[in-house]
Amino acid sequence: MANIYLKKGIKSRIINGHSWVYENEIDKIIGDYENGDIVDVFYNKKFIGRGYINNNSKIRVRLLTKKHETIDYEWVKNKIKSAYEYRKMLFINENTFRLIFGEGDYFPGLIIDKFDKYFVIQINTLGVYRLKKYIIDSLIEIFDPEGIFEKDDEKNARIEGFDCIEDWIYKKGPKLIPFEINGIKFFSDTKGQKTGFFLDQRYNALKVRDLAKDKKVLDGFAYTGNFGVHALMGEAKYVTFLDYSDRALYVLEQTLKANNISKDKYELFETNTFDQLRKFDDANLYFDFVIIDPPSLAKSRKSIKNAIRGYKELNLRAMRITKNKGLFATASCTQLVYDDEFKKIVFDAAKDNKFLLKQIFREHNHQIILFYSIF
Numbered sequence: 001m002a003n004i005y006l007k008k009g010i011k012s013r014i015i016n017g018h019s020w021v022y023e024n025e026i027d028k029i030i031g032d033y034e035n036g037d038i039v040d041v042f043y044n045k046k047f048i049g050r051g052y053i054n055n056n057s058k059i060r061v062r063l064l065t066k067k068h069e070t071i072d073y074e075w076v077k078n079k080i081k082s083a084y085e086y087r088k089m090l091f092i093n094e095n096t097f098r099l100i101f102g103e104g105d106y107f108p109g110l111i112i113d114k115f116d117k118y119f120v121i122q123i124n125t126l127g128v129y130r131l132k133k134y135i136i137d138s139l140i141e142i143f144d145p146e147g148i149f150e151k152d153d154e155k156n157a158r159i160e161g162f163d164c165i166e167d168w169i170y171k172k173g174p175k176l177i178p179f180e181i182n183g184i185k186f187f188s189d190t191k192g193q194k195t196g197f198f199l200d201q202r203y204n205a206l207k208v209r210d211l212a213k214d215k216k217v218l219d220g221f222a223y224t225g226n227f228g229v230h231a232l233m234g235e236a237k238y239v240t241f242l243d244y245s246d247r248a249l250y251v252l253e254q255t256l257k258a259n260n261i262s263k264d265k266y267e268l269f270e271t272n273t274f275d276q277l278r279k280f281d282d283a284n285l286y287f288d289f290v291i292i293d294p295p296s297l298a299k300s301r302k303s304i305k306n307a308i309r310g311y312k313e314l315n316l317r318a319m320r321i322t323k324n325k326g327l328f329a330t331a332s333c334t335q336l337v338y339d340d341e342f343k344k345i346v347f348d349a350a351k352d353n354k355f356l357l358k359q360i361f362r363e364h365n366h367q368i369i370l371f372y373s374i375f
Contacts, residue, residue: 002031004053004061006043014063015043019051019108021061035161036126038064038071051108052127056161062108062127076134079107081142087114096179098199110135113195115179115188117146120195124153129162136170147173149190166190176251178258182206184233185258189224189251193295201226201293204329207361207371208291209234211327215288218242218280220273220318225252227291227329232261239266240287242273277317290322293331308345315349328357328372346372 006014007027014021021041033039035055041048041063050071051063064071083105091097099119100112109125112135119139123129139148148170157164176187181202188196205226212231219228222241229252231239243249249268256266269276273292280286292314297307315330322328332342350357361371 002029002033002037002039002053004029004039004041006041006048008044010043014041015048017066019049019063019103019106020059021051021063023058023060026060036130038127052125052130054126054160056159057125062125064106064108071131073134073137076131077138077141079105080112080135080138083107084142094181096181096199097202101200111195112139113188113197113199114143115177115197117143118173118177118179118188119143119145119148120177120188120190121148121150122152122195123150123162123165124156124160126160126162129160140170145170147171149173149177151190151195176254182209182230182233184229186226186229186255187224187251187258189247191247192251193223193248197224198226204331205230208289208329211371212236212289215327216240217289218287218291218318218321220277220290220292221294222252223248223293225255227293228252228266229255229259229261231289231291232256232265233259236265236289240269241266242269242271242276244270244272246270274314274317277314277321280321281317286321286323287326288323289327289329290318291329292318293329293333296333308341311342311345312349312352315346316352319349319353319355325373327360330372 005027006025010025033053036052038050039053039061040050041061049063049066051061053061069075080100083100087097087099095116097114099114100107100110102108102111109123109128111122113120121135123132136148139145147168150165150167150169152164152166154164175190177190178185178187182205186197190196208227209230212234215236217228217231217236217239219225219239220242222228222243225241228239228241241252249270252268294314297310311332318330319328330346347357357372359372
């Protein structure tokens with residue numbers, strides 16, 4: 001096993017538990033290794049943690065543990081068991097939740113979503129790819145699932161150097177996996193984005209349901225309608241869904257039918273949300289509650305400036321069609337745009353619109369979403 005020695009004066013975030021070690025933070029490496037191998041990390045000769053290494057990534061090492069412990073089948077199984085016990089405490093009587101959340105569970109490079117009796121996993125690093133058999137065998141032993149679907153990110157697979165898979169890898173299941181959250185029926189689309197549904201937004205969706213009663217709601221970048229369907233189940237007067245994907249809107253229609261929602265309570269637009277917001281503004285169409293949850297606008301640091309401009313323009317347009325004293329929820333899943341910066345973007349857009357904002361809710365997870373009332 002190779003030993004990784006950090007530079008002197010390195011930032012305390014690694015010593016304090018952050019799992020990423022960048023290439024420019026490494027002083028020297030002693031011992032041979034291959035990409036994906038387990039390595040030990042030291043600072044001033046003191047053991048910091050154990051993780052996996054990959055020269056193809058600027059994040060050279062991702063730490064899995066701060067202990068001297070063997071990364072084997074028992075380690076993986078215990079990690080999954082521990083995460084499961086934690087989720088059972090949080091989601092009492094719920095059968096659907098994000099079981100492993102990458103760095104949040106100190107298992108960087110791995111996402112596991114539990115959709116009732118099915119699992120969807122996403123592998124994002126070579127180090128986790130090499131632990132894949134342990135992961136699958138652990139899920140089978142602990143849960144005896146009806147099926148496991150692997151849905152890897154193609155770009156990450158190419159960079160990291162492993163085979164990208166999008167298929168059932170244990171038993172078989174439907175293309176649309178049925179499940180319930182918050183008492184509402186949904187589908188995880190195995191042909192859709194990420195793991196097929198954004199389970200990390202469950203608390204934000206609950207807040208939408210709580211605020212939507214008797215309101216005319218716009219769900220922009222709706223995907224399969226998580227927010228808008230929650231609004232309808234919260235007795236919204238009417239919901240307008242916007243998304244460019246006919247596949248996403250097809251899944252959304254199945255969801256609306258599964259929840260017996262009348263067709264006179266909603267409309268679907270297969271459209272570019274940016275453009276449609278301007279059309280609504282030009283037509284003087286206004287909503288009581290506007291929700292925008294766009295995809296990431298920055299894939300690298302080089303595109304941050306364009307992302308900031310895009311977010312400002314998007315929020316400016318969305319605010320313009322929100323009624324006075326209405327509600328406005330805006331989101332960012334761009335990891336390179338941090339919380340404070342995103343809030344500044346939103347308030348700059350409000351300033352340009354001569355609006356006053358009052359923040360009323362913020363759920364602290366990896367995806368920023370802020371709820372405001374507009375004056």
